[in-house]
Amino acid sequence: MNVKTLENKLFTAKSSQSILDSALQAGIVFDYSCKTGQCGVCKVKLLQGEIETLQVQIALTEQDKVSNKILTCCCAPKTDILIDAKDLSALHGIEVKTLPARINAIKRHTTEIIEVTLRLPPTANLKFLEGQYLDVIHNNIRRSYSIASTANQKEITLLIKRFENGKMSDYWFNQAKENDLLRIEGPKGTFFLRDESMPLIFLATGTGIAPIISILKSLDANEGFKQEHDISVYWGNRYPEEFIWQPEFKKLNVTFVKVCSKPNQDWLEDVGYVQDVALAKQPNIVGSAVYACGSTSYDHFWCMT
Ligand code: FES
Structure with a gap:
């Protein structure tokens, strides 16, 4: 079957494989994140022809279906x-690779959050755009994590949150040690900075701050970038101790707002939920680009307002 886009890209697709996977195989990259029907990032309009659903389209609303x-x-x-x-096209030439990776270090920020650095073989040559994620595979368990480091750093840094009764959490929090051998597959996803020549608003919850750290660090290190617009980061966590990162930039000027939903009595910053606080502080977001990322890799999105 042929799939054509309004931009006149054409590729063949199998009836047993998703349109997205067929496109990726053909070297064409459409927006995507979770690949499981949950985030809605890969939503497009079907203009002609018929499709078959291979898995439930959870993120589609009734209105979407009508349209x-x-x-x-x-x-x-x-x-x-x-x-x-x-x-x-920014993702052209970025190849998804499966590579061995060893744990270089594990830093425990809290009982629920760790920071893991992975080292890759010297010949790995893994290229990614800041904001993308990768899968870590251990004992046949696979989980997705956003990369918190930048592409020019030697090691890959991940922020990992414990999930109750999670098999991979059990590994990370109870068994993992330096030099353990894992496999990674990536980079994946299409969450990356599209256009820095406009005001930028980043919203994150929990370890969803990881890709935003990566994007901002790379922007800060980019000698050709001259900041002409506001950059704001709204980071939400449940508890005060979960704010494990504080921005420190050489040249970026970032408004950083910490929003706690279950503060203790010593908490002096914002209280509530990120989206509410962001809208209250920046009611006029027209003309800004908004990048939002939750604590799993399943709900990254960006939009231009
Ligand atoms: S719903 Fe398709 S990539 Fe998330």
Whole structure:
């Protein structure tokens, strides 16, 4: 079956494979994050033809369905189709690799959050755009984590939150030690800085701050970047001790707002939820780009207002 986009990109797709995977195989990159139908990042409009759903399109609303929206990670073409997806050329040449990785260090920030640095083989040559994520595979368990380091750093840094009764959490928090051998697969996802020439608003909850740390550090290190617009970061956590990162930049001027939903009596900063506090402090976001990232890699998105 042929899949065509409004930009006249054309590729063939199997009926047993998602449109997204067929596109990726053909070297075309559409927006995506979770690949499981939950985040809605891969939503596009079906303009012609018919599709078959391979997995439930959880993120589609009734309104989306009426408007012929589909999730490219969940559907395969039944006939030749035309969709309004955009090819993200910034990701061309970024290859998904499966590589061995050893744990270099584990830093315990709290009983619930650790920071893990991984070292890759010297020949790995892993390229990624700051904001992307990767999968870590251990004992046949696979979990996705956003990268908190930048592409020019030698090691990969991940922020990991404990999930109750999680198998991978059990490994990370009870068994993992330096030099353990893991496998990684990545980079993945299309969460990256699209355009820095406008005001930027970053919203994060929990360890969802990781890709934002990566993006901001790389912007700070970019000699060609001259900040002309406001950059704001709103970071939400449940408890005060979960604010394990404080921005320190050489040249970036960032408004950093910490929002705690279950503060103790010593908490002097904002209270509530990030989205509410951000809207209260910046009611006029027209003309800004908003990047939001939750504590799992399943809910990254960006939008231009
Ligand atoms: S819903 Fe398709 S990538 Fe998340």
